[in-house]
Amino acid sequence: GQQLNQSPQSMFIQEGEDVSMNCTSSSIFNTWLWYKQEPGEGPVLLIALYKAGELTSNGRLTAQFGITRKDSFLNISASIPSDVGIYFCAGPSNFGNEKLTFGTGTRLTIIP
Amino acid sequence: DAGVIQSPRHEVTEMGQEVTLRCKPISGHDYLFWYRQTMMRGLELLIYFNNNVPIDDSGMPEDRFSAKMPNASFSTLKIQPSEPRDSAVYFCASSLTGYGYTFGSGTRLTVV
Numbered sequence: 001g002q003q004l005n006q007s008p009q010s011m012f013i014q015e016g017e018d019v020s021m022n023c024t025s026s027s028i029f030n031t032w033l034w035y036k037q038e039p040g041e042g043p044v045l046l047i048a049l050y051k052a053g054e055l056t057s058n059g060r061l062t063a064q065f066g067i068t069r070k071d072s073f074l075n076i077s078a079s080i081p082s083d084v085g086i087y088f089c090a091g092p093s094n095f096g097n098e099k100l101t102f103g104t105g106t107r108l109t110i111i112p
Numbered sequence: 113d114a115g116v117i118q119s120p121r122h123e124v125t126e127m128g129q130e131v132t133l134r135c136k137p138i139s140g141h142d143y144l145f146w147y148r149q150t151m152m153r154g155l156e157l158l159i160y161f162n163n164n165v166p167i168d169d170s171g172m173p174e175d176r177f178s179a180k181m182p183n184a185s186f187s188t189l190k191i192q193p194s195e196p197r198d199s200a201v202y203f204c205a206s207s208l209t210g211y212g213y214t215f216g217s218g219t220r221l222t223v224v
Contacts, residue, residue, distance in 0.1 A: 033212050042215030102155040
């Protein structure tokens with residue numbers, strides 16, 4: 001089946017630094033979604049991307065849909081303590097299919 | 113909107129006991145998903161429903177697991193008999209066709 005690999009697995013950064021993470025797939029995706037999971041809660045949708053090359057921002061977050069359609073990137077600028085959590089990429093298993101495959105996650109820790 | 117509501121938030125049970133997890137999706141959503149999250153395996157899709165009908169249960173680990181959706185506002189995931197390896201966080205999520213999921217806060221299950 002489809003696999004989504006995220007890197008890095010974990011990040012330890014200082015407050016104020018920018019963050020970059022990516023997600024790669026073994027097959028083409030037509031939609032990329034980025035979720036954030038805080039401790040003790042379910043993942044929350046941050047950004048949705050629907051077109052190759054698309055660049056979308058949500059506040060300090062910016063995500064890009066890779067041109068090859070096999071990857072996506074998430075950047076967080078000027079990190080703050082509340083950015084702590086696990087970030088997941090996700091995409092539908094087949095075109096038009098509601099069944100999402102989730103990536104392995106990137107755990108972000110902010111050092112004060 | 114109250115979001116996706118799961119109960120209980122925490123469940124501790126003895127091996128061999130029956131466990132029932134409950135989910136109320138967002139009103140109007142036509143898809144409902146059950147996921148399991150563990151450190152080792154990440155987020156795994158167990159089963160999903162469309163308009164109350166099970167579509168794909170290929171992720172259900174064993175016959176000990178069963179899920180029902182008797183109406184559009186309620187679903188259950190049952191484990192009988194439970195085993196220690198079933199310990200995990202179980203998430204329910206719902207979506208409207210074509211949009212990203214909304215997750216509940218999860219049920220943390222511990223089987224001792």
